[in-house]
Amino acid sequence: MSTLKMALRNVGRNRRRTLITTIATALAVGLMIVYTALVDGVINQMERSVLVMDIGQVQIHKAGYREDPTIYATIDDSDAILTRLDDAGVHGTSRVFGFALAAAGSSSAGVQMRGFDLVREPQVTEIHTRIRDGAWLDAADPDGVVIGKKLARTLGIGVGDDLIILGQATDGSMANARFKVRGVLKAVNEPIDRAGVLMSQDTFRQLMAMPAGVHEIAVVGKIGGDLGPTTQLVRDAAGPWEVLNWRELNPVMADLLDNSRGAMTFMILLTYSAVIMVVFNAMLMSVFERVREFGILKAIGLSPLRVATMIVIEAITQASVASVAAVAFGLPLAFWLQRDGLDFSSFASDIDFAGMAMEPIWYASVTPNCVIEPLIWLFALTLLAVAYPAGKAALIKPVEAFRQR
Amino acid sequence: MTVKTEHYERTLEMEGWSKGKDQSLFRILAPLKEKGTSTLKSGKNIYTYLPKTDSTIRLTGGMMQSSWMGSHFTNDDLVRESRLAEDYTWAISFEGERDGVKVMEITLTAREDAAVAWDKVVLTINTTDKLPLEQRFYDEEGALIRTMRFSDVKDLGGRRLPAQLTMIPADKPTEFTRFVYREAQFNLDLSDATFSKARLKK
Numbered sequence: 001m002s003t004l005k006m007a008l009r010n011v012g013r014n015r016r017r018t019l020i021t022t023i024a025t026a027l028a029v030g031l032m033i034v035y036t037a038l039v040d041g042v043i044n045q046m047e048r049s050v051l052v053m054d055i056g057q058v059q060i061h062k063a064g065y066r067e068d069p070t071i072y073a074t075i076d077d078s079d080a081i082l083t084r085l086d087d088a089g090v091h092g093t094s095r096v097f098g099f100a101l102a103a104a105g106s107s108s109a110g111v112q113m114r115g116f117d118l119v120r121e122p123q124v125t126e127i128h129t130r131i132r133d134g135a136w137l138d139a140a141d142p143d144g145v146v147i148g149k150k151l152a153r154t155l156g157i158g159v160g161d162d163l164i165i166l167g168q169a170t171d172g173s174m175a176n177a178r179f180k181v182r183g184v185l186k187a188v189n190e191p192i193d194r195a196g197v198l199m200s201q202d203t204f205r206q207l208m209a210m211p212a213g214v215h216e217i218a219v220v221g222k223i224g225g226d227l228g229p230t231t232q233l234v235r236d237a238a239g240p241w242e243v244l245n246w247r248e249l250n251p252v253m254a255d256l257l258d259n260s261r262g263a264m265t266f267m268i269l270l271t272y273s274a275v276i277m278v279v280f281n282a283m284l285m286s287v288f289e290r291v292r293e294f295g296i297l298k299a300i301g302l303s304p305l306r307v308a309t310m311i312v313i314e315a316i317t318q319a320s321v322a323s324v325a326a327v328a329f330g331l332p333l334a335f336w337l338q339r340d341g342l343d344f345s346s347f348a349s350d351i352d353f354a355g356m357a358m359e360p361i362w363y364a365s366v367t368p369n370c371v372i373e374p375l376i377w378l379f380a381l382t383l384l385a386v387a388y389p390a391g392k393a394a395l396i397k398p399v400e401a402f403r404q405r
Numbered sequence: 406m407t408v409k410t411e412h413y414e415r416t417l418e419m420e421g422w423s424k425g426k427d428q429s430l431f432r433i434l435a436p437l438k439e440k441g442t443s444t445l446k447s448g449k450n451i452y453t454y455l456p457k458t459d460s461t462i463r464l465t466g467g468m469m470q471s472s473w474m475g476s477h478f479t480n481d482d483l484v485r486e487s488r489l490a491e492d493y494t495w496a497i498s499f500e501g502e503r504d505g506v507k508v509m510e511i512t513l514t515a516r517e518d519a520a521v522a523w524d525k526v527v528l529t530i531n532t533t534d535k536l537p538l539e540q541r542f543y544d545e546e547g548a549l550i551r552t553m554r555f556s557d558v559k560d561l562g563g564r565r566l567p568a569q570l571t572m573i574p575a576d577k578p579t580e581f582t583r584f585v586y587r588e589a590q591f592n593l594d595l596s597d598a599t600f601s602k603a604r605l606k607k
Contacts, residue, residue: 072412101468108465164460166453166468172413172475174442178458 003306007313014286018318021282025322025378028275030330032268032374034364037334038342039264041365043257050253052126053188055246056218057227058234060092063242065215066249071098071170074213075241081217082120084237090221090230093120094214096204100167100175102197104155111151111197113165115204124220127188127198134159134183142203144182148196152184159184165197169209177207272377280385283315287389294393295401304394311390312383319382323375331371337364407583408476415475422593428600429483432607433474443605444473444483451480454605461605476582477551477574485522492519493526500532507532523550534558536567549575562589 011018051057060081065073075081078094085092096115101108118139122128128136137146145163152158161181169175179199187193205211217238221230231245247254287294294307341363407416417439423429432443441456451464469481489495492515499510513526525543530536540553551574555567570584598604 099471101462101464103460103462106463108462108468110465110468164455164458164462166455166462168472168475170412172408172410172415172472173439174453174455174474176455176458176460178460 003310004313007310008317010286010290010310011314011317014289017282017286021278022318022322022325024278025275025319026325026329028271028278029322029326029374029378030333032271032377033326033330033370034334034337035271036264036268036373037364037366037370038337038362039260039267040367040370041338041363043260043264044365045363046260047257050189050250050257051220051246052124053130054125054127054192054218055249056093056124056220058219058221058231058243058245059249060217060219060234060238060241060243061215065242069097069099069215071208071210071215074215075217076213077239078214078217081237081239081241085217085219085234088233088237090219090233091120091124092217092219092234093117093124094201095121095216095218096201096208096210096213097215098167098175098204098208098210100165100197102151102155103164103166104157104161107155109151109154109195111147111165111195112191113167113197113199113204113207114192115199115201118200124218127185127192130186130188131183132186134181136183137198137200138182139200139202141182142200142206143177143179144199145179145203146183146185146196146198147181148185148193149187150193151195151197152181154194157181163197165207167208169207171209173209175207175209268374268377272381275378276381276385279315279319279382280388282318283311283386283389286314287311287393290393291396291401294396295398298396298401299398307396308390308394311393312386315382315386315390316379319378323378326374326378327371331366334364334366334370337362338366406474406476407585408474408581409583410475410477410580411577413475417474422595422599424595424597424600428597430600430604441607442474443607445600445602445605446483447600449484451483452602452605456606459606461602477572477580478582482522485520489513489526489528492516492521498527503529506538508538534565536565551575557585561586562591564589564591 060075062073062075075094082092082094094117098113098115100111100113102111116137118137131146132149134146138144147155147157147163155163157163159181163179163181165175165177165179167175179197185192185196185198188196192198199207219230219234221233227245227247231243235243297307298304341361344360344362406419408414417433418435419431419433421429421431427446427448429446430443433439433441441454443454445452445454451469452461453464454461464480469484470479472478473480473483493513494516495511495513497509498512499508502508509530509532511528511530513528515521515524523542524545525547527541527543528537529539531538536558537555539555541549542551542553544550551572554571554573555569556571557569558565558567560566561568566586566589568586572582574580
């Protein structure tokens with residue numbers, strides 16, 4: 001009789017034990033598939049919200065601007081760069097920044113004005129969708145500005161209220177103008193929430209006497225995947241200007257996301273150690289129960305290798321059945337979470353985590369990896385778990401085995 | 406006032422009043438674009454009146470560190486202006502002739518408890534007419550930050566005074582802020598109401 005046949009018969013003999021082991025394994029692996037997809041989804045969502053809310057994937061500046069953001073450190077050929085980016089198939093948008101004092105009534109606060117390209121910005125980022133009250137900027141309303149939510153609170157103003165901006169224009173004169181708050185943002189990120197005054201680029205240029213030049217170009221290509229090619233593409237289009245991707249621009253955030261991935265791996269390892277205990281326990285029990293049986297097999301001349309192989313096959317058979325069951329219930333669940341998501345909006349509508357905005361609905365992200373990774377782990381750990389029982393059975397001495405009862 | 410920087414050069418005509426060290430009021434007369442813009446210093450506060458938006462704003466936070474009217478002086482400089490005699494101890498560090506002029510150099514060192522912007526101020530005066538020639542300002546690391554030069558001594562409001570004050574930042578030697586006094590009057594009878602927020606608008 002072949003080893004395979006013997007192993008399969010052994011699996012079938014103690015049905016209850018086989019069933020319990022298989023179900024426990026399937027449950028653990030199935031949940032791993034769902035969990036992996038969900039955590040992947042949330043991390044992607046976090047990464048995406050970091051990127052598409054404001055900073056984009058890659059940014060272009062004049063070298064030194066980030067350390068010393070003076071209004072004079074401009075990129076002069078932004079139109080040509082943006083055209084080249086369009087030709088390369090990625091979207092870019094230009095921005096101008098300036099620091100000023102904003103006053104409303106008797107309160108005042110330091111602010112960062114952001115002049116947006118109202119046509120291009122919505123193609124690159126989604127900040128225009130993060131309006132809490134009022135409306136996004138409109139070229140037809142040059143005096144309408146959108147402000148961050150904490151700034152609105154600091155100044156005690158809301159939609160429709162007046163805001164006076166006082167700063168220094170590029171010609172040294174006092175830049176000052178009265179604006180109307182058009183909209184207040186939801187949480188975006190700390191700098192914008194606390195100090196952001198968003199306006200159209202034309203309004204900014206007029207206020208600050210800055211007819212040309214931009215301070216920043218933000219670019220978004222395909223989200224997810226390798227940043228390298230997009231960074232290179234932008235580098236080619238940008239010429240001599242400084243090009244940095246978001247990981248270089250915000251290493252703290254990049255670390256945070258990487259650490260979340262690390263934490264996820266740790267959680268997976270914890271779950272698998274539970275799985276390994278189940279498999280290990282089941283196999284060990286099945287070996288100990290059959291000590292006399294193995295003794296007979298050895299006595300009639302079965303080699304230790306064949307005994308060990310038999311037990312390994314038993315384990316793998318159970319793991320295979322468990323995988324099929326796990327995929328059968330885990331994958332549909334993961335797909336459902338990808339479509340409908342886990343809705344936390346009843347707890348909080350505007351989640352702010354480590355200074356970045358988070359969606360209140362968590363969507364899973366199903367990739368082949370979500371299935372392949374748990375399965376690889378399952379089989380690897382099964383083999384590890386079965387090594388000791390298999391070895392023990394293989395090395396059993398018939399005489400000692402018979403003495404046992 | 407003329408300001409020359411790497412990025413712009415601008416000249417403002419202003420009128421101003423001051424009483425003691427804590428109260429002053431400046432108003433821009435020209436150019437037309439900025440006419441009426443006023444700054445009121447009252448104690449530790451600085452208020453700016455902006456005719457374009459018809460609003461008075463008390464400067465706070467980061468704005469204090471930014472330039473006053475585009476000059477090399479920050480708003481904070483205006484507030485932290487201090488009486489040298491009160492906040493510094495002095496010693497004569499040089500006496501004699503420099504470039505054919507008899508001068509006296511006085512080194513002022515900040516008193517330990519004085520909250521002043523400068524750790525050391527070196528003042529050079531013309532020994533003959535007792536008028537200042539140059540004032541150099543050093544920070545706590547002993548680095549020269551700015552130099553103020555006094556020139557064009559003439560009759561102003563019945564006193565012999567340098568009519569031209571030029572400030573040169575040490576890190577940008579090609580830039581300067583220059584004040585040229587056209588007219589001056591002293592010992593005016595100014596009430597405290599002159600330096601009230603209501604007067605900013607005129």
